[in-house]
Amino acid sequence: MGGAVTKSDVDHCLVENDLCYNGFLMIDLRDVAKKKRKNAHQILDEVIYRWSPRSMTGEPISEEELTPLFEAARWAPSHFNYQEWHFHYALRDTKAFQELFSLLVPGNQKWCDKAGTLMILVSKKISDENQQFIRTHSLDTGAAWQSFAIEGIRRNLVIHAMAGFDYDKAAEYLHLAEDEYQVECMIAVGKPNQEVIDEDMSLRKNLEEIITKLE
Numbered sequence: 001m002g003g004a005v006t007k008s009d010v011d012h013c014l015v016e017n018d019l020c021y022n023g024f025l026m027i028d029l030r031d032v033a034k035k036k037r038k039n040a041h042q043i044l045d046e047v048i049y050r051w052s053p054r055s056m057t058g059e060p061i062s063e064e065e066l067t068p069l070f071e072a073a074r075w076a077p078s079h080f081n082y083q084e085w086h087f088h089y090a091l092r093d094t095k096a097f098q099e100l101f102s103l104l105v106p107g108n109q110k111w112c113d114k115a116g117t118l119m120i121l122v123s124k125k126i127s128d129e130n131q132q133f134i135r136t137h138s139l140d141t142g143a144a145w146q147s148f149a150i151e152g153i154r155r156n157l158v159i160h161a162m163a164g165f166d167y168d169k170a171a172e173y174l175h176l177a178e179d180e181y182q183v184e185c186m187i188a189v190g191k192p193n194q195e196v197i198d199e200d201m202s203l204r205k206n207l208e209e210i211i212t213k214l215e
């Protein structure tokens with residue numbers, strides 16, 4: 001799929017898979033992954049075909065488009081249901097977006113200039129209830145990130161996590177108390193452009209390499 005289309009194409013697309021933006025048929029990110037990734041067992045499509053593209057159009061992302069992603073993150077599981085995650089986001093064409101952009105390493109800035117939204121994902125390390133350290137704060141926040149990303153790919157959005165940025169400056173920017181919060185990663189969200197088709201696709205270790213049966 002790609003390029004400008006007729007109204008009937010758009011109507012068809014909206015009914016079929018909800019992947020139209022501004023009257024343009026978009027590349028389906030899942031289809032791109034489907035061609036390159038082969039699963040060993042049948043599982044939920046979005047789990048296999050979630051990937052981290054970089055090619056974005058530079059279009060803005062609306063609050064309406066973002067909210068379902070946050071909703072997906074909201075339902076992630078966590079230790080004692082602590083829900084330690086917090087997403088600090090900035091929409092494109094705002095001062096905050098520029099400020100978040102400036103935290104990124106040059107290698108990430110190169111493609112994030114076309115993001116519709118940039119975010120800093122933070123976890124809370126200390127329980128509100130008893131002020132104890134929460135050992136699983138990063139694990140739980142990672143689960144929220146994955147739910148966010150899965151819902152994003154389902155909606156054909158580029159969702160790309162990044163560790164390539166200045167963590168100290170990010171914490172300072174958000175005025176985070178170091179003993180209470182941890183900056184986990186930054187996230188770029190955007191709309192895919194045609195160049196995603198030519199991007200490298202990461203594959204995975206074999207199943208046997210990541211599991212050990214205990215007897």
Ligand SMILES: Cc1cc2nc3c(=O)[nH]c(=O)nc-3n(C[C@H](O)[C@H](O)[C@H](O)COP(=O)(O)O)c2cc1C
Nearest residue numbers: 050051052053108160161162163164165185201202
């Ligand atoms: C916490 C985290 C940090 C990452 N940091 C970066 C980064 O700074 N720059 C980048 O281009 N990709 C980054 N990635 C993307 C990974 O390289 C990518 O997820 C990995 O290669 C697996 O590919 P896939 O997401 O397409 O399946 C990051 C991913 C995660 C989860």
